[in-house]
Amino acid sequence: MTHHPSDTRRWPRLALAALLAAAMLAITPVNAWAHGADDSDKSLVLVRQAIALIVNTPANMDAITDKINDALDAADKSNVNLTFVQRAKDSMDSNDLHQVRRLLEAAIGARVHTGRADPVPIGNALPLVGTDTGTLDVADPMPGRGPLSGGDWVLLALALAVGLLGVGASLQLRPHLPHSASLTTDAEGDRS
């Protein structure tokens, strides 16, 4: 089999053309996105969102109030005890978000974050599919660590020893290169 000299020059361009064609295919949109979240029409979902806002952005009282109002006005109010939601709304004036959260969790039968009681069963759980979160009660964020324990100090000492061993070994194995200043002339010569 013989190769035409121009064949070897052509393949990078062909590869680039194929990539560009793939990129053009890739950017064909099928669905435009909406700026801003689509509000759910399910009270259960909106109550969970209100709880999540309390957990993640407790300072944003307006957003929390809006979600609670949306939950009260939602078309689908199944599996939600609206009395608790209404009480949660009334409690917003007191700025006691623990109380608001407790009432919202009680409204959807989630484990109440301030107590240890089992959640009230609302109905049979559906199998989780697609992007279902599986979240019923919103757990608080867990910080990375508390104060250092004795074990932590031992680990730090061991890690330091390993690092120092590495420093020693890498110094032992460091390369001995010709001085770069003496090489600059060679590289300049490469320019020709």
Added chain:
Amino acid sequence: MTDTIDTPQTPASPAPEPRRRGRQIADAIDERLGIKAIQYPVPAHANSVAYSLGGLTAFSLLILIGTGIILAQFYNPDPAFANASVRHIVQDVYAGRLIRGLHYWAAEAMYVLAILHLLRIYFTGAYKRPREGNWLIGVAMFALTIGALFTGTVLKWDQEGYEALGHNLEISKLLGGLGFWFNSGFSANVPILVRLYIAHVSLIPMLILMLLVLHALLVKRHKISPRPDNPTETGEPFEPFTHHLRRIGALGLILLGGLTIIAVLFPPGIGATPVEGIEVTRPPWMYWWMFTLENWIGLSGILWGAGALFVLLVAIPFIDRNPRRYWKQRPIAMLLGALILVLLIMLTVLEAVTTPAQHLGGM
């Protein structure tokens, strides 16, 4: 009764020295597996830190695989239990906090080291003929590393991870047919978290390892690129590649020690369990430059930004036809590289100082 056996007297042979015995074993293994093939000569500059960045990236991968195997024994990819299982690892599993911390920080290290390795290749012109193919393999491995980081972010199944997934699902819609894998309807009866878990622990590592083997074989075939300031390798000693591995092992110990210290002092936290329909978190820092673009032009900004960067990375060896590799002889390439680097850093800083905006539609 005593039996005497007349045997011919032969001079007693001395017991083999341990070193010689070790060599015999190595020879026996080499005869069967050809392990000495990795003792090919490499120039001494391969042992410098700059030329060891690729090896250190692989070392990070090794840490990730080791810690990942342990984490996989305790992680539950069921959406209802995923977040709780991560909390269980941290709170109840022996050394679980350390293992998870090491996994988290090794992933960050791998990302940073891969970028530094890529920059070293770019600024020393090591992607030029005949190494274009290996550059493309490296770019593919970099893309897979980002994929591993993304899937890892989602796996902890907190609000941050869920919002990262939300962005990806929206972007997959913009991709049209090519985004089918991220469509939750593609496999309607399986939670997408389970599919991402399989990608994180199986598909992506397998692809990275396959490409890594190919990458290493091509390094051997084309040899480690000479220093641009010494293209003829004048006066430079050569050493077996196994010495280079030893040097990477030594630098790797520094990396391991450093990562362990960081993992103990700054273990990663876990966010609140996720709720759909809200957008309240900031993404991990490596995605910040894309999210600034998103804040400016919407979700498609992520797609266009990332797409443009990777198309450019793929095209570099075919655009830059200048055969010179010394930086002073490549002013345009140096200027372009520096400009893109500064742009990415600026976009990253902008995201750090602005309030995240809401872009997601309902998932």
